[in-house]
Amino acid sequence: MQILHPFAGSIQRYFDDIADPDRYRPDHCPQCEAKRPLTCHGFYRRTLVDAAFDGVIRVRRYLCCSCKRTVSLLPEFVLPWIRFSISVIAMFLAARLLNGFTFVAAARAAAQAVMPYQRGQFWIRRFQKQAPTLSLALVPLEAPGHPWDPAADFVSRALRMLESIGWIAAHRFLFSQLRVHLLGWPACLAPAGRRITLTAACPAP
Numbered sequence: 561m562q563i564l565h566p567f568a569g570s571i572q573r574y575f576d577d578i579a580d581p582d583r584y585r586p587d588h589c590p591q592c593e594a595k596r597p598l599t600c601h602g603f604y605r606r607t608l609v610d611a612a613f614d615g616v617i618r619v620r621r622y623l624c625c626s627c628k629r630t631v632s633l634l635p636e637f638v639l640p641w642i643r644f645s646i647s648v649i650a651m652f653l654a655a656r657l658l659n660g661f662t663f664v665a666a667a668r669a670a671a672q673a674v675m676p677y678q679r680g681q682f683w684i685r686r687f688q689k690q691a692p693t694l695s696l697a698l699v700p701l702e703a704p705g706h707p708w709d710p711a712a713d714f715v716s717r718a719l720r721m722l723e724s725i726g727w728i729a730a731h732r733f734l735f736s737q738l739r740v741h742l743l744g745w746p747a748c749l750a751p752a753g754r755r756i757t758l759t760a761a762c763p764a765p
């Protein structure tokens with residue numbers, strides 16, 4: 561199971577932070593609710609592309625001695641199963657769908673000088689599909705009296721909410737409280753990001 565590393569600083573700060581296993585060690589198991597601190601269980605590695613980073617990061621894992629299941633602490637700036645950081649995806653989607661940039665200009669706005677068309681379209685398609693869910697799920701985070709245009713379509717409404725709340729703050733709420741993914745879970749991890757059976761890994765887009 562993945563839970564969020566309670567930290568939203570820079571990638572470099574994240575590297576420094578995870579060196580200490582005790583710093584964010586969960587004091588109970590989020591799966592079986594055993595009230596015992598979890599045991600360190602190494603790291604897994606995943607790729608990440610951010611505006612100024614393209615490489616591999618380590619994600620700390622803990623083991624629950626009661627239920628024998630692992631918990632990993634995913635940093636808040638990444639999404640499960642997506643290789644690109646939330647901020648890169650956010651900058652691209654806002655530029656393309658909210659501000660009407662061309663595809664190429666939106667990719668540049670997201671610090672992606674070379675962006676394959678399929679990748680951008682993949683994010684757009686998934687976001688369009690997820691927008692109605694996001695628009696409803698983010699209502700509790702709306703600023704009081706925020707004048708959302710009730711006639712606005714789901715995509716622009718969801719984008720405006722995310723821009724106003726902050727994409728990472730919104731992701732923290734969606735993922736931690738509702739297990740909702742900003743771009744929707746892939747079929748193999750649906751409905752809540754957990755593999756039902758141990759089948760082949762999902763390809764990372």
Ligand SMILES: [Zn+2]
Pocket residue numbers: 589590591592593594624625626627628629
């Ligand atoms: Zn447990």
